[in-house]
Amino acid sequence: MGTKERRQRQFAEREQLILDRSRELIRESGLLNLQMSRLAEKCEYAVGTLYQHFASKEDLLLALTTAQAQEHTELFRRVAEWKALSRERMFAIGVADKIFVQRNPDHFRISQFALCEVVWHAASPDRREDFLAACQPIGRCVASIVEDAVSKGDLELNGLSPQELCTGVWALCNGTHNLVHTEGVLEDFAIRDAYRLMCQHIQVMLNGFGWKPLADPGDRKAIDKLMEKIKKEVFHDFCCDK
Amino acid sequence: MGTKERRQRQFAEREQLILDRSRELIRESGLLNLQMSRLAEKCEYAVGTLYQHFASKEDLLLALTTAQAQEHTELFRRVAEWKALSRERMFAIGVADKIFVQRNPDHFRISQFALCEVVWHAASPDRREDFLAACQPIGRCVASIVEDAVSKGDLELNGLSPQELCTGVWALCNGTHNLVHTEGVLEDFAIRDAYRLMCQHIQVMLNGFGWKPLADPGDRKAIDKLMEKIKKEVFHDFCCDK
DNA sequence: CATCAATTTTGAATTGCGTTCAAAATCCGC
């Protein structure tokens, strides 16, 4: 009896539609102006139907974030599978982040909001669990690179756990996103290309960890070249920008 | 004619009262449950009176954040004036951050929310300017430490501007706050003391910048000792916790 | 193909909360 399955599939498709449309609405008129009634109109469904999928508006926002976290994970998985030096792979995590943000310019705006206490706690417990589950592979990917580096002798942990070491790079990336998306903050600082700078800082940090082979932090050309290489070898189909 | 001045003073006092009470309310029952009518009740004023001070609820939240940013600035100013090696002072910026967060446990929850597009844009332009103005000294403090380090020969910029270098440390701190306050994220990672770890990562990063004198990243005792020293010499009256 | 119970969809009605504003109270100079 395929009836039930078809129903489920259609339900899932509709959910996807709602997520897509809400992303469009947010792009068009901002997160601030996202209204359930307008969204319903845009989806050509009644408001009540939206609530069959999402327990609340906050729930929807967290679902949006989760869906994008899955794409994010995909990028990281590629990096983890890339055949290259451990240090290059770790650096590539930063590049993946950079590419992800470029491809999903409003992801961070949404997630920054969705992960705030206010929205987070207004979302349903299931949705929160889904989000955490979607994030787990990211952590595992990155930790596996660290473990690999240690086993190859490229890196010494100096008493840290692989997770603790990851947290440094993670915080650096996360903080960069945050600063970029907080209006007015980086403007005063005259930062040109915050994400390129982030990659430079990752190199600095990896050097600080003594992760071999050390990079020359002053050599921007080398960093750019490595970024190009990563874009070509790992994300060839993801980024067409030069 | 002191009447007008007295009025202004009373107005300012009332504003302070409102801010204090809202902080209490948030502590008691969460940011999610902050309601203007309850706040008015707690302040023993009418709702309308609140709106003489703040254009909207969002405006109030941003004002809260700004007020705390001022205390934050105070800590940084002390660090900048501290007579010590440039590297110790830069590290002390991280310690200041750690102390600030310990003293103001809900600051970050509130600011994380207040700086989201949704709240930020719903606050009044004046309030936004106030916030940015309150943050500027922070940037200047930190940049001055970098400049000092360069002039003393402790650090080479390698083509970065002092601001660009600061951004790395800033992002690291900011990202750590963010991860700490995103529920469930660090839990899986089994991070014990995220802020201590942040300080370690700052040391790693400063090493990566080649900021002399280099620290031994594996020597936790040394880091703890330095943290103690900073607490004693710079923040003696701020932190009583061991 | 008609029937009908179960399921799904609908959108007007409800609700809750932020915000407003006309009326009341207070202030202050004369």
Next chain:
DNA sequence: GCGGATTTTGAACGCAATTCAAAATTGATG
């Protein structure tokens, strides 16, 4: 202690999220 200006008040308003009873659709059954 008078009267205009200023401030405070809180009931009323409006908006947008959410609900839920009624309508529509579905699909199994004879």
